[in-house]
Amino acid sequence: MSKASEFNFDGLVGPSHNYAGLSFGNVASFSNVKSASNPKEAALQGLAKMRALAARGFAQAMLPPHARPNFRLLRSIGFTGSDAEVIARAYREAPVILASAYSASPMWTANAATVSPSADTADGRAHFTVANLNNKLHRSYEQAQTARTLRAIFGDKRHFAVHDALPSTPAFGDEGAANHTRLCASHDSPGVEMFVYGRVEFDPDAPAPRHYPARQTLEASQAVARLHGLAGERTVFVQQAPDTIDQGVFHNDVIAVGNADVLFYHQRAFLDEQGTLHRLQRAMEVLGAELHAVRVDAADVPVADAVSSYLFNSQLLSKADGRMALVVPQECQENPAVARYLQRLAASGGPIDELISFDLRQSMRNGGGPACLRLRVALRDQEAAAMHQGVVMTEALHARLAAWVGRHYRDRLSPADLADPALAVEVQTALEELAGILGLPGLYEF
Numbered sequence: 513m514s515k516a517s518e519f520n521f522d523g524l525v526g527p528s529h530n531y532a533g534l535s536f537g538n539v540a541s542f543s544n545v546k547s548a549s550n551p552k553e554a555a556l557q558g559l560a561k562m563r564a565l566a567a568r569g570f571a572q573a574m575l576p577p578h579a580r581p582n583f584r585l586l587r588s589i590g591f592t593g594s595d596a597e598v599i600a601r602a603y604r605e606a607p608v609i610l611a612s613a614y615s616a617s618p619m620w621t622a623n624a625a626t627v628s629p630s631a632d633t634a635d636g637r638a639h640f641t642v643a644n645l646n647n648k649l650h651r652s653y654e655q656a657q658t659a660r661t662l663r664a665i666f667g668d669k670r671h672f673a674v675h676d677a678l679p680s681t682p683a684f685g686d687e688g689a690a691n692h693t694r695l696c697a698s699h700d701s702p703g704v705e706m707f708v709y710g711r712v713e714f715d716p717d718a719p720a721p722r723h724y725p726a727r728q729t730l731e732a733s734q735a736v737a738r739l740h741g742l743a744g745e746r747t748v749f750v751q752q753a754p755d756t757i758d759q760g761v762f763h764n765d766v767i768a769v770g771n772a773d774v775l776f777y778h779q780r781a782f783l784d785e786q787g788t789l790h791r792l793q794r795a796m797e798v799l800g801a802e803l804h805a806v807r808v809d810a811a812d813v814p815v816a817d818a819v820s821s822y823l824f825n826s827q828l829l830s831k832a833d834g835r836m837a838l839v840v841p842q843e844c845q846e847n848p849a850v851a852r853y854l855q856r857l858a859a860s861g862g863p864i865d866e867l868i869s870f871d872l873r874q875s876m877r878n879g880g881g882p883a884c885l886r887l888r889v890a891l892r893d894q895e896a897a898a899m900h901q902g903v904v905m906t907e908a909l910h911a912r913l914a915a916w917v918g919r920h921y922r923d924r925l926s927p928a929d930l931a932d933p934a935l936a937v938e939v940q941t942a943l944e945e946l947a948g949i950l951g952l953p954g955l956y957e958f
């Protein structure tokens with residue numbers, strides 16, 4: 513009988529991390545627009561999380577940043593000449609598009625792809641569908657490098673299938689694992705896959721948010737489930753509450769998180785709370801398992817506090833003793849209602865008995881907490897052995913990456929710095945070296 517474990521692939525923050533206010537509907541991104549960022553601190557904060565969780569024995573790996581600026585985007589919209597000329601003119605004429613081309617958003621790897629472990633799929637391989645992220649210009653370009661990276665790591669076709677992104681059109685808006693949760697009894701046996709969508713393209717009567725965009729469609733979620741060969745009785749499609757999206761919950765992982773048989777969620781997460789729980793419970797029964805729902809009432813934690821603290825953008829990790837730890841951003845301890853709730857939760861005798869808190873403020877200021885920063889990939893032992901090993905987090909890799917960040921990253925980036933042609937050269941030099949550190953020489957298309 514093979515064993516399996518869940519790897520967290522955290523995104524390494526890239527050298528051009530900046531605050532450009534690019535994500536309408538994401539409250540943090542909008543409110544920190546044009547403030548100065550600290551890419552060095554951002555990368556070190558992310559690496560510290562990876563190191564600490566790896567040291568605790570959790571399976572941990574990383575995904576590298578993408579090449580920036582995205583010259584393909586800039587040249588495709590009419591900026592010509594040398595790289596320096598392209599940057600100078602884009603800065604003058606279209607600074608927001610230059611910022612989009614420089615975005616370090618691939619760090620939020622929960623949006624890189626949707627992943628179905630081999631135990632769930634018809635052909636017994638682990639399936640990945642790259643997310644098209646077509647709701648935002650800066651994110652819609654991530655798919656090509658993401659596919660290239662995933663194929664470099666999961667290239668063994670006997671074990672893995674990496675699908676290209678769905679057609680990049682509003683009907684198939686897809687934001688990857690941020691809107692997908694797998695519930696199961698154990699990682700090496702079949703699980704229930706829950707897909708959460710925000711709107712339905714081809715049903716004009718379906719409820720939808722009024723102010724902020726719903727980034728994920730039902731049609732996209734269904735397409736991913738089909739591509740992965742998931743069994744109907746173990747697949748559940750759930751609509752997110754539209755008014756909660758309108759309060760800044762732009763992905764389901766901002767309002768719910770699941771692990772093994774536990775679903776930790778806010779009362780206002782889903783359009784039909786009872787129906788959702790009932791369907792998940794029935795699907796779990798097919799597996800001979802039982803759903804353990806941990807509901808947070810709006811009276812204890814209002815949606816606004818869930819959004820500002822990112823309580824639900826936490827990682828729920830199974831420990832060796834069978835209990836679970838909740839990995840939260842430090843903002844949770846700073847919000848009195850959330851801190852009070854968490855104290856009660858850990859002492860409640862329920863499945864979650866430990867809190868682990870990280871300072872991820874650089875990422876949080878763009879709306880990315882612990883869960884945004886990681887892509888979960890449950891792998892059987894032989895699959896874990898078949899993937900590229902150079903991205904698995906160890907003390908040695910952490911040390912090399914921290915030193916690399918120290919050599920190449922700036923500690924301050926303001927909007928005007930994006931006009932500096934030296935920045936583009938710095939990023940390319942850094943990434944060429946990174947490809948060598950990770951043992952992935954063909955990683956980038958320089």
Ligand SMILES: N=C(N)NCCC[C@H](NC(=O)CCC(=O)O)C(=O)O
Binds near residue numbers: 622763880883885
């Ligand atoms: N919830 C999850 N899984 N991911 C969070 C992604 C945050 C990201 N922020 C940004 O892209 C902001 C970039 C800027 O404004 O500079 C987004 O909105 O897509």
